[in-house]
Amino acid sequence: MVKTKAFMTNGTYAFLKKLEQKHDHLSFYFMKNHDTLAYYEGIGKSVFTAGRVYDILLSKGLIEKxxxxxxxxxxxxxxxxxxxxxxxxxxxxxxxxxxxxxxFRLLKPKKGLAYIVLTQWKREAYFNEWRESKAFEKAHNKQSVKQPAYFADRPFLKTYTMIKEE
Ligand code: HEM
Known part of the structure; x- marks a missing residue:
């Protein structure tokens, strides 16, 4: 079975948009933080020269624009x-x-150590509500999550807003 992978890279929106147009079978998901991140899921080789590649281990729902x-x-x-x-x-x-x-996606890095737990929400407020919910606490309050032997380093969170395209 061919496994779908997740691909991402950072850059300027103009550059990444041009790259997307060069590959008309691909549709990028653009997100913004300090700079722009392009994300897509697919098979085969990455179209990014300096991007990051992940195996999608677990997946629920469709990523939206x-x-x-x-x-x-x-x-x-x-x-x-x-x-x-x-x-x-x-x-x-x-x-x-x-x-x-x-x-939701659980992404395993092809290179490097950091797995990514990706969640996408309609708005930031919904994410914050989940962070303060019993459900989040239940998934994270076990000792094995708080002080796991598998940590290579401290986890860090990055957040993005999807870029509305014309
Ligand atoms: C910072 C320390 C964190 C660690 C070490 C951690 C680790 C884990 C682990 C090991 C699980 C599996 C649940 C279990 O063991 O029963 C889990 C669940 C999960 N974590 Fe985290 N997590 C952390 C924070 C976060 C944050 C900030 C997010 C936000 C994106 C997040 C997203 C999730 C999601 C979506 C699940 C699945 C929950 C479900 O299915 O309801 N985690 N986490």
């Missing part, structure tokens, strides 16, 4: 990978029933 994206980066030691992945297979799936939820 509008909304708010939170990517939690979790650096995991090589030895810790099976334990970490197993935890997610047993996750509680509560996030997908939350108001404003659009998509």
């Amino acid at each position: 509008q909304g708010f994206v939170a990517m939690n980066h979790i650096p995991v030691t090589t030895d810790g990978r099976p334990v970490f992945e197993e935890r997610f297979k047993q996750r509680q799936h509560a996030v997908e029933t939350m108001p404003g939820f659009q998509a």
Whole structure:
């Protein structure tokens, strides 16, 4: 079975838009933080020269062209990978029933250590509500999540707003 991968890179919107037009079978998802990030899912080789490639381990919902994206980066030691992945297979799936939820992905890096837990929401406020909810607490309050042996470094969160296209 051919596995779908996630591809992303940073750059200026004008440059990334041109690159998208060169590959008319692809549709990029543009998101904005300090600069622009282009994201797409597909098979085969990356069209980005300096991009990042991830295996999509778990997936729920479709990424949409509008909304708010939170990517939690979790650096995991090589030895810790099976334990970490197993935890997610047993996750509680509560996030997908939350108001404003659009998509969830667990992304495994082809290079480097940081997995990404991506969630997309209709608006930032829905993400914040989930962060303050019982469901988030339940998924994260176990000792094994707070002080896991698989941590290679501290996790860090990056958030983005989807760029509305004409
Ligand atoms: C910063 C420390 C964090 C760590 C170490 C961590 C780790 C984990 C782990 C191991 C699980 C699997 C659940 C389990 O073990 O039962 C989980 C669930 C999850 N985490 Fe985190 N997480 C953190 C923060 C965040 C943040 C900020 C987000 C926001 C994007 C996030 C998104 C998720 C999602 C969507 C799930 C699945 C919950 C569900 O299915 O309902 N996590 N996390």
